[in-house]
Amino acid sequence: MVNMVKKLLLLSVFFSSLMFGGFQSALKKQKFLSPEEAFQVEAVQQGEQIVTTLTMADKIHIYKETIKFMAKGDKEIVLKPELSKAEELDGEMVYKGVLTIAIPTEKITSQISGDYTFSVEFQGCSDAGLCYSPIIKSYQFKGKELGVWEKIAKLSKEGNASKIVDVLINESSIFVLFLFFIFGLLLSLTPCIFPMIPILSSIIVSQQGAEEKASMGKAFFISFIYVLAMAMTYTIVGLVAGLVGADLQAAMQNPWVLTTFAGVFVALALSLFGYYEIGLPASIQSKLSKASDNAQGKGILGTAIMGALSALIVGPCTAAPISGAVLFISHTGDALLGGAALFVMSMGMGMPLLLVGLGAGKFMPRPGGWMTRVSQSFGVMMLALAIFMLSRILSEGTTMMLWALLFIGTAIYMGVFENKQGEGAMKLLRVLAMVFLLYGASLFIGALSGANSMLRPFEKFTSATVSTSSAAVVTEEKSSHLGYSVARLQAEIAASDKPVVVDFGKDSCTACKELEEITFPDPAVQEQLKHFTFIKVDLTANTDDDKAMLKEYGLFGTPNIIFFDKNNNYLPEKSLTGFVPPEQFAVHLKETI
Incomplete structure (x- = not known):
């Protein structure tokens, strides 16, 4: 009886090993190639053409409709070369074996100046049923040598x-x-x-x-x-x-x-x-x-x-x-x-x-009455420059009041209230004086009402009343831009799961104000900023921490806008300095996502 049991055990082990070995063999037969093994891609320049060769392994195919060619330099273009005849597979047009595409370089250099990146994108599958993720291969090519004026432009x-x-x-x-x-x-x-x-x-x-x-x-x-x-x-x-x-x-x-x-x-x-x-x-x-x-x-x-x-x-x-x-x-x-x-x-x-x-x-x-008028005109300009300089350290309301006094004083100096008969240019001068007076009075009333905009002095009378809580929110938002250090900035960047835009600015910077009032509020820019975490850093105080942040990222002055990808990697090649128009900034954001 014992011998019989041993024989049964041996037979079960033998058949189990046969079955397991067959299963392993089947698994080996179903092993799929890696993308690198399935697709071999090469793009080289031969004379006046870029020749791209797509080599597919056995039982691998590429869908014709997924093949795309692009070139990117000072701008990005899509190339549409003629492809050879494809074969049909399960109702789809596909390529197998080796596919060669030649694209004349003139199609690229006629639209892109200087060096460029050539890219080919495609998607393929195994006949056994596995479909690979889209594949993009990029290659660097020397473009047409730019002339002096082309480089400068x-x-x-x-x-x-x-x-x-x-x-x-x-x-x-x-x-x-x-x-x-x-x-x-x-x-x-x-x-x-x-x-x-x-x-x-x-x-x-x-x-x-x-x-x-x-x-x-x-x-x-x-x-x-x-x-x-x-x-x-x-x-x-x-x-x-x-x-x-x-x-x-x-x-x-x-x-x-x-x-x-x-x-x-x-x-x-x-x-x-x-x-x-x-x-x-x-x-x-x-x-x-x-x-x-x-x-x-x-x-x-x-x-x-x-x-x-x-x-x-x-x-x-x-x-x-x-x-x-x-x-x-x-x-x-x-x-x-x-x-x-x-x-x-x-x-x-x-x-x-x-x-x-x-x-x-x-x-x-020549010297005379006109010379006196010219000197007085430059005097007004000097006062305007003084206010312009003080606007960097005074509140917006106080600055607005100073501008109001300058315009009103200029109008009075021009004799807006004097009852003098004049002809031609003198009448036009009186009209200009009246315009200065009206605008100065508007600024004066606007400053008293709490307005901050030189272009919209009556904004407090034409918009909804701002509550105390709303004003507190604005004050809190302003203060949140201050007190940054390298550690705080890097911590906020690390906490973001999206790409990050950091705007370095300060109150005394004219271009910074232009960015805040013209570029950032633009609808196209706002749409693109939804894909980013936006951090504003105020460097007005010029503290040691402020200087350390600029040194950390190799920056000088303001405004400077720097970028980080979603993995928190700094992208120095994407940095921007100075004022950037809204349309240009929107495109830049789109290319950075």
């Missing part, structure tokens, strides 16, 4: 300082200097340069001789000294910022500094109104005149000082070209090329100011 639209650094490193010194001169010309067309025009014009007016009209040569010389001082200041600031990491321009936004120089502009305005004269002592004027062959040297020192102060106080907002030069200096230590780039860029920015000097001697009216 491309970089002029670039908002990423790091990419401008790449140009500085890889291009010749001559091209770099020429590029930055063009950048300067482009920056001269932005609103940031406009405040310098009345400053320079008032200097030219104040230095004209009392008996004769200013010569073109003298006016141009004054402008040249002003622009040269401005350029030297930018160069020094850029070199210091790049070599030691100091942000001198941020230091010049200190309330005491702004208040002091606002007072200087007020004093200059009163001088232009004729209440007193500002000038160097006679002994110093005599020495300066003696040191120069002509009278042009008389106001060199004051003109140079005003040019330097204008660069620091009312100069252009931080933009990508400036940040690019500063980053280049800090990364490479090549202060010579970086400083020269900043200098030629500043001279480019000063071109409109030199044109002011050229035209001043020719078009300025």
